[in-house]
Amino acid sequence: MSTGLHIPGPDVDAARAERESVIEVRDLVKVYGRDTRALDGISFDVGHGELFGLLGPNGAGKTTTIRILATLLRPTSGLARVAGFDVAAHAHDVRERLGLAMQTPTLDAFSTGRETLELAGRLHRLSAARLRRRADELLELMGLSSVADKLTGTYSGGMKRRLDLASALMHRPPLLILDEPTEGLDPQSRTALWEELERIGAQGTTMVLTTHYMEEADRLCSRLAIVDNGRIVVEGGPQELKETVGADSVVLQLEASDGAADDRVGAVCRRLEGLVPCEAVGEHPAGVVLAVPNASAAVPQLMRRVDGDGLRITGLQMSQPSLDDVFLKYTGRHIREEAADQPIVMWG
Amino acid sequence: MNTLTAFTYETYWMGLRTTRRFFRVPSNWLSIIFFPLIQLLVFSQLYKDIVQLPAFGHQSYLAYLAPGQIVFASFLAVGWSGYGMLVEYRNGYLDKLRASPIARSSILAAEMVPLFFEAALMAAVLLVVSLLLGASLVTGVGGALLILAMSGLFGIAFAGVSFIAALLTKSEQAASALSLLMFPVVFISTAFVPRAVMPGWMQGVNDWNPVTFQIEAIRRLMLVGYDWPAIGKAVLSLLIVGAVLQTGTLLAFRRLAR
Numbered sequence: 001m002s003t004g005l006h007i008p009g010p011d012v013d014a015a016r017a018e019r020e021s022v023i024e025v026r027d028l029v030k031v032y033g034r035d036t037r038a039l040d041g042i043s044f045d046v047g048h049g050e051l052f053g054l055l056g057p058n059g060a061g062k063t064t065t066i067r068i069l070a071t072l073l074r075p076t077s078g079l080a081r082v083a084g085f086d087v088a089a090h091a092h093d094v095r096e097r098l099g100l101a102m103q104t105p106t107l108d109a110f111s112t113g114r115e116t117l118e119l120a121g122r123l124h125r126l127s128a129a130r131l132r133r134r135a136d137e138l139l140e141l142m143g144l145s146s147v148a149d150k151l152t153g154t155y156s157g158g159m160k161r162r163l164d165l166a167s168a169l170m171h172r173p174p175l176l177i178l179d180e181p182t183e184g185l186d187p188q189s190r191t192a193l194w195e196e197l198e199r200i201g202a203q204g205t206t207m208v209l210t211t212h213y214m215e216e217a218d219r220l221c222s223r224l225a226i227v228d229n230g231r232i233v234v235e236g237g238p239q240e241l242k243e244t245v246g247a248d249s250v251v252l253q254l255e256a257s258d259g260a261a262d263d264r265v266g267a268v269c270r271r272l273e274g275l276v277p278c279e280a281v282g283e284h285p286a287g288v289v290l291a292v293p294n295a296s297a298a299v300p301q302l303m304r305r306v307d308g309d310g311l312r313i314t315g316l317q318m319s320q321p322s323l324d325d326v327f328l329k330y331t332g333r334h335i336r337e338e339a340a341d342q343p344i345v346m347w348g
Numbered sequence: 349m350n351t352l353t354a355f356t357y358e359t360y361w362m363g364l365r366t367t368r369r370f371f372r373v374p375s376n377w378l379s380i381i382f383f384p385l386i387q388l389l390v391f392s393q394l395y396k397d398i399v400q401l402p403a404f405g406h407q408s409y410l411a412y413l414a415p416g417q418i419v420f421a422s423f424l425a426v427g428w429s430g431y432g433m434l435v436e437y438r439n440g441y442l443d444k445l446r447a448s449p450i451a452r453s454s455i456l457a458a459e460m461v462p463l464f465f466e467a468a469l470m471a472a473v474l475l476v477v478s479l480l481l482g483a484s485l486v487t488g489v490g491g492a493l494l495i496l497a498m499s500g501l502f503g504i505a506f507a508g509v510s511f512i513a514a515l516l517t518k519s520e521q522a523a524s525a526l527s528l529l530m531f532p533v534v535f536i537s538t539a540f541v542p543r544a545v546m547p548g549w550m551q552g553v554n555d556w557n558p559v560t561f562q563i564e565a566i567r568r569l570m571l572v573g574y575d576w577p578a579i580g581k582a583v584l585s586l587l588i589v590g591a592v593l594q595t596g597t598l599l600a601f602r603r604l605a606r
Binding site for chain 1: 441
């Protein structure tokens, strides 16, 4: 998609940026009607150049937070500042520094790609010369040069999203806000967009995105906040958060003839005495499942102890905790109740 | 850039977009001129002998019909104008504009200003076709320009009906239905028959019907000359209607896009 074209990064006073947070949110509350608390006291900071994620199920309050930051919604109480400007009192200043790409691409079907970018640039007061050049650069970057003069109504879903992202970038905003950036995209388009966002982040643009896809948060975010029911449940880097779950999961597949499930648990437990506590050994349809910190280092010893003398290991599966496990730990629920996005793992 | 320059700049560039939106869908402007053209062509032939009614007061039915159809065209040009904004509210485009560093008022102005030109253009088509079919325009080019300017003003004045309906109900069906309520206002006017030939109650209604004022002013411009009292009456009524409906539109818009 990209030809490795280098385009200049965001329009930011670097020295000042180092000192200040790009986003400051304190005790943000949003109440709809009389008693619907969409946001119940959210606080977080985003520093210059960070790729910050809000991860959580639908209805958690992620989009509400984003809309308040984007000056589309007024908070009921609390504080939200973007680039030092209050979103309620200085909305205009915030808007000058913001690029926004919402969940569904917001395009005028009867404008061409180029016209869309040029209008976005004009509304941000880009000069005519810069306008043309910048639109050309972005069209090239997003692989849309060949369809630049076609109506956006004729674009595919992936193309619309790329154009939407390009239009958010026209004025080189210091902050890019993305709401569910890859929602509904096929896997290839999703990966391509992730690569594009990584490139943009690498150039120094601060990004805030909301998502309910763990893989997206995992891959893109340098830091994330898990949101549930209008509150931030826990915050940290993806790896850091996964480590709080404490243990990897190891499934030892045992031969069926080795006895009933609870016998197997007991047998394995005895053999792993001293290495793995019995509470960490659980039942599993294919054998047993163990919760083991730093499993990859422990596996050789586990296998030596368990295998042999009546028990036969026929296979092994190891998985590190996922962000869903983190969510489960802190809220008692899965991010997506339907588990439609869970990987399908074949058992023995 | 000071506020006024900024407003003009924003309205201009966003206005270009809404204008393109209108012209790039041929069914938009084709369906606008279709109905008045048909009425002009068909009724001028079908009912041409209506001029023989004693009180009618005109020689050519075509010439009589033309002003009404010109006004009809400018009316239809804005009949569904609120739709565009409703669609953009729904699909998030309006949010995109609201998150841009622009005045909210220029968003609305960018919808309205092009309507002046669209209404004038649609009226121009009907004017030209009427002239080609044999209607006369005694006031010549000057009169033509005045007719087009008044048609543009008519468009802006009445666009509010569609916008208020669309922005308040947020429903295409409701917006359509409410816009259709305007049709009787047009049909009851002196578009088809002079006041003198109408039943008493209709005559009474037409003493207050701004559509009739507009039609009569244009009729005078085409058949008689510069009837300034009639023109003044029409323009004044449009300014009043426009002020009321545009205020309503502004309030409805504010509610939608704070």
